[in-house]
Amino acid sequence: MNTGAASPFPGWTIIDVDHASSTNDLAAREAPWTVVRARRQSAGRGRQNRAWVSSEGGLWLSAVLPSPPPEPAAATAPLVVGLAAARALDGLGARPLRLRWPNDLMVDDKKLGGILAERPAPDRVVVGLGINVLNDPERDDASLVGQTTSLARLGLAGLSLGDLSAAILDALYRTHAVWVGRGFLALLPDFEALWGPPRPVCVTVDQTTVSGRFLGIDAVGNPRIETASGAVQVIYGPRVWQLIET
Numbered sequence: 001m002n003t004g005a006a007s008p009f010p011g012w013t014i015i016d017v018d019h020a021s022s023t024n025d026l027a028a029r030e031a032p033w034t035v036v037r038a039r040r041q042s043a044g045r046g047r048q049n050r051a052w053v054s055s056e057g058g059l060w061l062s063a064v065l066p067s068p069p070p071e072p073a074a075a076t077a078p079l080v081v082g083l084a085a086a087r088a089l090d091g092l093g094a095r096p097l098r099l100r101w102p103n104d105l106m107v108d109d110k111k112l113g114g115i116l117a118e119r120p121a122p123d124r125v126v127v128g129l130g131i132n133v134l135n136d137p138e139r140d141d142a143s144l145v146g147q148t149t150s151l152a153r154l155g156l157a158g159l160s161l162g163d164l165s166a167a168i169l170d171a172l173y174r175t176h177a178v179w180v181g182r183g184f185l186a187l188l189p190d191f192e193a194l195w196g197p198p199r200p201v202c203v204t205v206d207q208t209t210v211s212g213r214f215l216g217i218d219a220v221g222n223p224r225i226e227t228a229s230g231a232v233q234v235i236y237g238p239r240v241w242q243l244i245e246t
């Protein structure tokens with residue numbers, strides 16, 4: 001039935017489920033511009049197949065985006081989603097927020113959320129986004145104690161998951177339009193302030209580790225690291241196993 005009311009999610013088709021193993025798996029079967037949201041996930045996963053604790057109260061959603069040829073979408077997609085989520089969260093008053101390359105939403109040194117981009121078919125990319133809201137991952141997994149935060153802890157316990165989703169999907173729709181219309185380069189300046197001041201990091205690539213200060217990203221999203229000698233090393237992002245702030 002068409003009630004005549006404007007959708008709070010213009011441009012998107014929303015599929016809500018009570019429970020999913022992983023919303024990324026459900027979204028992988030859907031067409032571009034579909035979003036799958038679950039109240040909880042039993043096998044949520046993060047980058048490098050790490051477990052992602054997803055009990056009720058958090059935002060667990062996966063959006064299907066059309067891959068923008070010819071850009072290497074898998075490499076820049078999590079960054080684009082991170083930028084969109086950061087814009088939306090800032091608009092909702094979640095501060096101080098920063099990004100940690102490649103896929104973490106951070107408040108100081110605590111993780112508020114993460115992004116997992118996967119490419120189930122050449123023509124689309126699934127971007128999964130998890131944000132701690134009323135849930136407490138540290139209660140579910142003791143190994144996370146001291147490492148996470150939530151919107152509730154930032155004073156936003158009253159924010160509904162519906163309003164949060166709407167703000168994020170609106171920002172993602174707009175940011176995606178710039179990404180495909182003008183290219184990743186057009187978004188680059190917007191990232192600068194989001195990385196925060198250069199932080200000491202250790203980057204594991206293949207069998208080696210590069211230590212230095214994280215300066216930001218290059219034109220295609222690769223991390224730029226200033227080593228102790230003062231040289232700036234650009235590390236090929238898809239080969240990075242992990243980046244740890246030290």
Ligand code: BTN
Nearest residue numbers: 022044045046047114115128130
């Ligand atoms: C990370 O920080 O490594 C990424 C975490 C991504 C979690 C989200 S929750 C919704 C979607 N479904 C998943 O299984 N993972 C992503």
